[in-house]
Amino acid sequence: NPRTALGISQDRKTLILAVVDGRQPGFSEGMTGPEMGQLLIEMGAYQGMNFDSGGSSTFYLNGAVRNRPSDGSERRVANALAVWDTFDQGPPPAVAVATGFEGPFFAPGAVNGQNGWSGSASITPGAAPDGGRALVLDDNGASRNVTTGADKVQWIDFRARRVGGAGTGTMLFGVSPSAVFGAVRFHSDGRIAALAGLGAGGYGTAFWQNLTTYSVGEWRRVSVRVDYSSNVNRYSVYVDGRQYAAGLAYKDAGANSSLQWLRFEDSGTGSWVIDDLYVGNTHYLYPRIEPEQVAIPAGGSLPFVLKNGPATSWQVFEERLPGGQAAAPGTVASVDTSGRVTASSPGSFRLRATDSQGRQDASGTVSVLPSLSVGEIRAATDGSSVSLGRAVVTASFADHLYAQQEDRASGMRVNSAETFPPGTRIWATGTAATLAGEKVLNVQTVWASETGPLPAPLTMSNREAAATRPGLHPAGLLIRTSGRITRVEADRFYLSDGSTGGDGLAVLLPGSPAANTGRFVVVSGALGAAGGPTGPAPAVKPRSPEDVLVVD
Structure with missing residues (x-):
């Protein structure tokens, strides 16, 4: 008869899998049970086990049947022994998404518009297992389109936990919002469940299959294996490496093409936190x-x-x-x-x-872009893609910072939710633009290389700061100027040293205790711009009240 058996070596380090064909005169007569046992011994087995034999004996390796089943083809069987080799993944690894929501690719704040994401969830520092950033959903959601390769099997892997209460968090995936493969949900009652079965409109007749439980504050790792091969269209779910569901039917009948869309959403008490998201064709544990x-x-x-x-x-x-x-x-x-x-x-x-x-x-391919100086980016056409070489941060605010060349020849505003302390040397890629009278760099990515001494402010008159003197373009630089306060408003005051007309130069510092008309002050800060009666005009932006020194 055909035979299937396994053996294990005495040191328990070698597993032996053997299939012998039979019932085919002239090709293979098969073996008796004792003969199969002797074969395992000859192959180094110390202990062995005989499996179902006859037409069930099949050896399948890397996508193909390697023996000649006695039925002439594979027989339908209820179970099998399978070995998953995480060393050799077969197809070359193809990653569609791999992110821990960290800088320089994500900045704190709304995720909308960052690296292909849309929605009102937030990137929050300190929310990840390692104390880094994570995606936090609080009665909102976040979606992303993905582009996968030609492989019909894809993996989705992420870490998740609920904080502040047992609300409901759901991850949906499929071709689009109207062609959903399936979903995994952290229910408000402590269950983790997966969606199974067809459902038209909402979840329709689909039902939630319970997988395991979770506790508020506990990180769980969720892995989904999606198979949209011909006549398969099923998915399996693992939690912390253990398989809890296999062969779940897709929700939407039309969801039978490639994985192209993901969505995370939250409702109810507390928040749902997501980190270490991966989408690709290799097993989630593969490096x-x-x-x-x-x-x-x-x-x-x-x-x-x-x-x-x-x-x-x-x-x-x-x-x-x-x-x-x-x-x-x-x-x-x-x-x-x-x-x-x-x-x-x-x-x-x-x-x-x-x-x-x-x-x-x-x-994948990593591009190295020509490195431009601050001055070259200031001269670039609005809308141009640019890459900023090494520049030093001189001032940092809530949604932007100012950076200048080491030689203080040129400076500019850099629009980024990423904050860096003054003295940090940064690199960035993004788009050149003009905003409210200022030349700016709208960053795509920005990261720090090292910190060092902060260049001293350039001392200049109000006229020089206002760029009314021919040949000078100090916008974006860290400067120091002085004068008497001529007028005070809610968000600024004006000072004049007599070199300009009118009220002088604006200083943007709301509620400064030093802002009393007639006082003589010395002000340090980034030279930006602010709206005025006739449009945007140069304005000094102190980094803190300590940048305003009262002389009398």
């Missing part, structure tokens, strides 16, 4: 490089990490010049043993990491 794809200004540096690592080695490869020609190793970028990449010159490259088991992942 992967993050960030997957990014642009770095030439001269800048950025740390990469190997999730599910750690990495024992890093390598830069496929270096190319801007025209696509191959570049000599080290021309475009280099990487140290910790995964920090330093970009040397414009071009592109990929990054490879290896862990202690020999498993590897390769990043």
Whole structure:
């Protein structure tokens, strides 16, 4: 008869799986039970187990049947022994989303408009398991379109917990909001459940299949395996690595194409916190490089990490010049043993990491952009994509900061929810624009390289600060100027040293105790702009009340 059996070595380190064909004269007569046992011994087995034999004996490996079943084809069976190899994933890893919601790719505040996300949820510092940032939903939601590869099996993996109360948090996924594959829900009564069955309009006749339970404040890891292969269209759900549901039917009958959409939403008491989101074609425990794809200004540096690592080695490869020609190793970028990449010159490259088991992942293409000075970005056409080289932060406010060149030749406003203390050296990519009379950089990504001494303010007259003297363009610089207070308003006061007409130069500092008409003050701050009777005009923006010194 055909036979199926397994054996294990005496040191319990080697598993032996064996299938012998039979009932096919001239090809294979099969084996008796004792003969199968002897075969396992010859292969090194110390203990063994005989499985169902006959037409059920099938050996399936990497997508194909490797033996010749006696029925002439695979027999339908109720169960099987399966081994999932997380070392060799088969298809090359293809990551659609991999994020911990950290900087420089996400800034604190509303997630809407950040890296393809829409909705009113927030990026909140201190909310992640490691004390970093996470996506926090509080009676709101956040959605993102995803682009997956050609593989018909995709994984969704994320960490989640409820804080402040047992409300309801739901993750939905599918082709679109109207073509949903399924959903995983943290119910308000402490259940984690998955949606199963068809449902038209809302959840229709679909039902929630209970998986396991959770406690408020407890982090749980949710993993979903989506299979939209022909005639499959099912999904499975794992919680903290244990499978709780398999073969769940899709909600919408029309949801039979690729995974293209995700949504997280929350309702009720408390908040739902999401972190470490991954979407891709490899098992969620397989090592992967993050960030997957990014642009770095030439001269800048950025740390990469190997999730599910750690990495024992890093390598830069496929270096190319801007025209696509191959570049000599080290021309475009280099990487140290910790995964920090330093970009040397414009071009592109990929990054490879290896862990202690020999498993590897390769990043997508990383672009190195020409590094522009602050002055060059100020001269750029509005709407141009630009990359800011090393600049020093001189002032930081709620939704923007000011940065200037080390030589104090030029400065500008940088619009970013990311805050950095003065003296921080930053790099950024984004778009040049003009806002309310100021040339600004609307950032896409911004990150710090190191901190250092803060350049001293440039001392200048009110006339020089107002840029009415030919040849001077001090906007965006850290300056110091002085004069007598001529007028006080709710959000500003004006000072004059006699070099300009009217009330003089505006100083934006609401409620300053020093703002009394007639006093002589020395003011330090970033030179920005503010609305006035005839439109935007230069204005000094002190970093704190300590930047206003009363002389008399």
